Amino acid sequence: MNNSVIELVSYKLKADSTKEQLAATHSDVNAFLAEQPGFIHRSLSEDSNGLLYDIVYWQGMENAKNAGEAFMAHKAGQALVALCDENTISMQHMEALTETNTCTDAV
Secondary structure (H helix, E strand, O other): OOOOEEEEEEEOEOOOOOHHHHHHHHHHHHHHHHOOOOEEEEEEEEOOOOOEEEEEEEOOHHHHHHHHHHHHHOHHHHHHHHHEOHHHOEEEEEEOOOOOOOOOOOO
16 A cells, blocks of 8 residues: 555744744755655644644655654744644544545635
């Protein structure tokens, strides 16, 4: 099986962190990810309770784990993590069981 690896990170912002501060990290985080071997796609969403879900797709577990280590040492990663309530951070990697991809106009 040669499916993607999904990195799922969930977290809440610190009480004194704002959505504007979070938005200000997007371009640096996305630029960092785009430079990493095996990067496929990233999305960030939020549920009705304020829990954020950062989902990144990778080609292979090794690429995902290596990028995760590099991210924590990089200024983009440090800036993002500085906004997070560390008690709420959860991270996991899992291989996709099945996948499909459709080319459509995405938002």
